[in-house]
Amino acid sequence: MISKQPAHHRLLLNALVNPASLVEYDTVKWELLLRLARKVKLLARLAMDLKNRALLDQIPPRAANLLQSSLIQAERLQQITHWELNRVSWALKDTDIPVLALKGVAYSLAGLPESTGRVYVDLDIMVPKHRLSDAETALTKKGWTNHHKLSAYDEHYYRAWAHEIPPLVHAERETEVDIHHTLSPPTSRLKINTERLFEAAVAARNSGYRILCPSDMVLHCAVNLFENNELADDLRDLLDIHDLLLFFSRNEPDFWKKLKERANQLNLGRSLFYGVYFSRLIFKTSIPENLENDLNEKPNLLARWVMHQLVPHALFPLHPDKHSRQALIARSLLYLRSHWIRMPIHLLLPHLAYKTYLSIFPRKA
C-alpha cells in the first residue's frame, strides 16, 4: 500500500507521526495540510503536538493562528462536555443507575495525554439497558429534552435498532447527551454482553466518574470504528486506537495479554483485529507481532485483502481540490458495508429506500 499511497495522505500522516518536521513545510504544504487536518477533525491535535514542542512560533503565522484557534475551540468543547457530565451525574445521583462515561470524555478521564487536543462535541454515556428509561425519565424531569424534533421513523429507528436513544440536550445548554445501552446496534451481528462491561468498569482517577476498563475502552473504540461507522474521514478514530494502545501498553501490566483475552471473551476479535491491523499499517504502532494470531473470529484472507484496499481511502480525507475516483468508490463500498453489517437485509433495504427518498424529498425543517 505504501508505494501507492497518495501524496496528500503522506503529507497528513507525516504531520501526525513526525510533528517536528512541520517546521520545514512551506506555505503551499501548510495550506493543504490545514484543510486536510480540519476535514478529519485533527487540527487541534496538530496544534497540541506543536505547542507541546514549543514550535508554534516556527511555522507560518497564518497556520499558527488557525491551529491556535482550533485548540482554543477544542479546549472549550472539552470544558463544556466535562461540565455536562458533571450535570448528568448530579441529575442521576439519587437514582442508583450505574453510569459509564465513554469516548472522548472517557479518554480524558483515563489520563490519555493526547486527549488535550481531541475535539469532542457530544457527551457519550452508557447505562444498563434495563435502566435506560429510568435514566431518561430522571434527566427529562431535570430539564433535558429531545435535541431534535424526530419523525416517527427516526424515533423508531433509534428505539428499535440503535445502540443509543435519541440524543438529549439540557434546555439551558448546547451539549448533546448520547445515552448508549450497548456498544453496537442490537440489529448487528455482534451480541455484546454488556453486563461484563459494567462489571469490569473502573473508577477514573480522582474524578468520581466511572469508565470502561482499559481493554474494553480499546475494544469499544475499535467496534465503533469498524462496526458502527462508515469510516469516511474517521482517521481520528484510528488515531485514538493508536494512542490508547501505546498509552495502556506503557501503563498497564500485561496489557496486551489482557486485551487479547478480553476480545475473545466478548467475541470482539474481529474488530480488534482490524484496529490492530490498520493502526500498525498506518501509524506503525508497535504492537506484539503475534497478537492477532490468538484472536477468534479473525476476518478471512479475502475480507482482509478487500479491507486493506478500501479502508485507507476512507479514513484519509479526500484531496480538497481533486477527488480521486478510487477513493470515492472505496467510500461508497464501505458505506454499504457499514449498513450491511449493522442491519439484516429485511430491515436494510426498506431503510436505504427511505433514506434515498428523503434525500430527494427532504422533510421541512
Add this chain to the structure above:
Amino acid sequence: MGTVGVTVGQIPFGQFFSSLSNQGLRVKMGPFNVQIGMTCAMLAERLYRLYANYELAECDLAEFHVQIGPVRLLKKPFSPHARFLLDGRSPFPPFPTGQALAALEWGINLAIAARINHLLLFHSAVVERNGHAVLFPAWPGSGKTTLCTALVHRGYRLFSDEFGLMDPHHGIFFPIPRLMPLKNESIRAIRDYLPEVMLGPEILNTHKGTIAHVPPPKESIARSSETAKAGWIVFPRWVSGAALRLEPLPDAEAFLLLASNSFNYEVLGEKSFQAAAGLIKSCRCYKLTYSDFDSAIDAMNALTDDI
C-alpha cells in the same frame, strides 16, 4: 504604509474570471486571505466592480476556501439556484442565483465567526479616526452598518462594519474592510446622503430583505494592515425624528453590552473576560441616539477630536 500588491482592478476581467473559475481567486481581506471559486459570469462581473481595490494574495497561505456553485433542486428544476461551499461543505441551504453575492459575503463572515478564536470577535462596526478605533457594537436595529457607511465617507477609516477583531493579549484591533451590506430603507438613506457612492445591485428577498453592498473606500483597503487600539465604544441607535444625544454609559453596563455582542466570548473563556474588561477601562463609552447623519457625524467628530 506597507507596500500594496496588485489589486483586482489592475488585472483584466478575463484574467479575474479565469482565476475564479479555475484555481480560485485569492484575495486579502484584512488579516485573512480568502480563496474564492465560481463559474457564474454575472456574479464575477459584479464582484470585479465591487472588489476592484482588494489586493490579490497569490503567493501566501489562504485561510478560507469558498465557492459559489450552481445546484439543481429537484423540487424547483427550472429556477436557477446556487450554493455556498466552505471547504466543500454547505453551511446553509441553496439560494436563488441572484442572491449569490449576498450569500458569498455572508458565508465568508460565517466562516470567520466559526473558525477564528485566536482573536476575540466582537459583533461590532469599527472605524478609525486620529489613530484610534471607535467601536459601534451591534444593538438590534441600531443601523450600525448605515452609520458606519456614512462615517467612512466623511474621513473615517473603515475597519469593519461587522467584526471587531481584537488581539486579546495586546488590545489591538485589526481592520478587515469588507463590502457593507445596506438593508432595506438604509439603501435609500445612503443614496440620498451620499449620492457619489457606488452601490452594488439591489438584491431582493434575502432573509434580511433587500440588500445593496457598498465597497470599502480605497484607502481603507490599502491601509488594512495598520492596526489601532480602541479609544471609544459607542452604542448607536437610530430613532426617527429624535434630537441628537450622546450620553456617557457606565462601565458595567458597557461591559455587559459588549460581552453579549461577541461571536466567541464564551469560547475564549477567562481570556475574553480579561480582554473585554481591559478594553472597557481604556475606552470612553457612550450611548448615541440620532436621526440625521450630519449631527451624528458632528458629534462623532467632536468626540474623536478630544483624544
